[in-house]
Amino acid sequence: MKRDDRSFRVALVADQYVNPQPGGVDAVAAAAQAGWGVIQLPADDYPAAVARRLLFEVAEQAEEFARHGYDLVLVGRRNGLASALGRVGIGLPDRITPESFVALVEFLSGRPSPEALRMAGPAAG
Amino acid sequence: MGVAFVAHCVLNQNSKVGDGAICAGVYSPIIDVLREKGWRIEQMPCPELAFAGLNRFWAVREQYDTAAYRRHCARLATAVADVVALRVERGEDVVLIGVEGSPSMGVTITSSDPQRGGRPEWPDGTPEHVSGEGIFVEELRRELSNRGIGFPKVVGQTNAIPGHDEAAQRAAVESALSGIDG
Numbered sequence: 001m002k003r004d005d006r007s008f009r010v011a012l013v014a015d016q017y018v019n020p021q022p023g024g025v026d027a028v029a030a031a032a033q034a035g036w037g038v039i040q041l042p043a044d045d046y047p048a049a050v051a052r053r054l055l056f057e058v059a060e061q062a063e064e065f066a067r068h069g070y071d072l073v074l075v076g077r078r079n080g081l082a083s084a085l086g087r088v089g090i091g092l093p094d095r096i097t098p099e100s101f102v103a104l105v106e107f108l109s110g111r112p113s114p115e116a117l118r119m120a121g122p123a124a125g
Numbered sequence: 126m127g128v129a130f131v132a133h134c135v136l137n138q139n140s141k142v143g144d145g146a147i148c149a150g151v152y153s154p155i156i157d158v159l160r161e162k163g164w165r166i167e168q169m170p171c172p173e174l175a176f177a178g179l180n181r182f183w184a185v186r187e188q189y190d191t192a193a194y195r196r197h198c199a200r201l202a203t204a205v206a207d208v209v210a211l212r213v214e215r216g217e218d219v220v221l222i223g224v225e226g227s228p229s230m231g232v233t234i235t236s237s238d239p240q241r242g243g244r245p246e247w248p249d250g251t252p253e254h255v256s257g258e259g260i261f262v263e264e265l266r267r268e269l270s271n272r273g274i275g276f277p278k279v280v281g282q283t284n285a286i287p288g289h290d291e292a293a294q295r296a297a298v299e300s301a302l303s304g305i306d307g
Contacts, residue, residue, distance in 0.1 A: 006139045006146035018136075019165050028136065028151055028166070037137030037150035040168040042208075050211065053204040060175040061133075061140070068179050070139060 007035045008116040010065050011108065012058065012093065014076025015043040025098045027075050034108035041078040048080075055084035063088040069115030075104065127164045127218040127302060130205065131155065132230045133171035135222060135282060140171040142183050147284055154291055155222060155282060158298045164220075167208055170201045172229040172261040185236040185253045186228040189260055198229070198264040206268040213274055220301050223262055225281035231259040232279035234286060254286065 017027035018040045031038050039058055042051040055078070062085060066072060074081070074095040082092050094111075098104035135155050138146040159166055173181060173189070176197050212219055223232035236253040258266070266276050280301035283294045 004141070004144050004146040005148050006141065007149035008139065009150065010137060010139050018168070026160075028156055029160075031136075032151035032153050032156070035149035037139040038168070039133075039137060040166070046208070046211065050204075050207040053207060057170040057175070057201060057204055061170060064175055064179055065139065 003120050007037065008069070008114040008120065009034075009036045009071045009073075009108070009111065010039060010062070011036050012039050012041060012062060012072065012074045012078075012081070014041050014078050017076050017098070017104075019043075025101050025104055027098070027104060030098070030101055030104040030108065034105050036108050041076070041081060044078070051078075051080060052084075055080050056087075059084040059088045059090075063090060066090050069119060071111055071114035071116075073108070073111065127162070127220065128167055128212045129159050129164045129220045129222055129302075130167045130169055130209065130277070131159075131222045132224045132227075132282065133169055133174070134224065134230075136166070136168050137171075140174045140179075142173070142181050143179075145183065145285075152282065152284075154295060155298055158295055158302070162299070162302050164302060165217075167212075169205050169261075172198050172201055183236075184228055185238045185241045186257075186260060187237065187239050187241060189228050195260060195264060198261040199268065201261060202265040202268040205265055206272060206274070209269060209277070210272060210274060219277040221262075221265075221277045221279045222298070222301075223259065223279060223281045224285065225283045226254055226285040227259050229259040229261045230281075231257065232262055232281045233258075234281065235259045 011031055013027045017025055020026050042054040072093040074093050096107045134140050135152050138148050138150055224230040225234040228236050234254055235257040237255045238253040278301050280297050283289045
């Protein structure tokens with residue numbers, strides 16, 4: 001399978017950084033700039049049962065990335081995430097609570113090369 | 126406030142089928158419109174990612190249309206419908222942004238070929254594109270209907286469709302959001 005334009009880098013991002021308040025850190029824009037994909041975590045005000053179902057699916061998807069050597073990080077925090085990830089056998093990834101857009105871009109850009117990227121070889125074209 | 130339920134890959138191209146990612150991660154042309162219009166983003170799970178994995182290749186509806194995959198999609202649809210219901214209860218407007226041509230996430234165009242058994246020709250061969258919804262979208266429609274919730278307006282990312290025009294895609298997203306304050 002030839003390589004496409006994916007980055008092999010995925011950030012699990014707390015809702016407050018996906019839908020930031022005015023003046024807040026926009027992690028989607030930071031991820032776009034740094035070349036990362038985003039998996040959104042449930043909003044903090046969702047009922048526990050709703051959040052639990054969403055976190056179950058987040059963990060299922062994170063597991064698939066982890067087992068293929070994609071780099072995962074956590075932006076912010078979300079109650080219940082650790083247990084959801086633990087259910088599929090993976091721990092909380094490296095984490096940042098970004099104080100600024102620039103700090104987040106620097107964190108994402110400074111990560112080591114993902115194992116999956118090394119295995120995939122150079123991009124096509 | 127308006128809430129856009131977006132296909133997973135709009136925020137994460139790493140979830141795409143092999144050869145399918147068109148950018149590193151965030152597909153900005155749609156996100157930019159949502160930001161400009163002040164819409165909240167709710168990312169839906171990718172139905173195919175956890176089921177068929179990262180090494181899957183492009184397929185048509187008939188290849189995915191199994192009882193097990195429908196159960197998987199129904200489970201995901203329940204999780205998404207929970208959030209749609211919350212947002213509707215709060216009086217918020219909802220739009221669904223899918224992926225046109227997808228066997229799972231198509232909202233007006235899906236892929237169909239009853240004879241297809243191998244790897245479809247893609248992106249050059251496109252005879253499989255037909256009007257219709259993807260399997261996950263069908264399951265979400267069923268779940269919302271069971272809850273008495275109307276199906277939201279839909280619009281699709283179109284970069285997998287022949288003749289894709291980014292300006293036309295943007296106009297379609299803007300049209301779907303039009304008349305609704307973000």
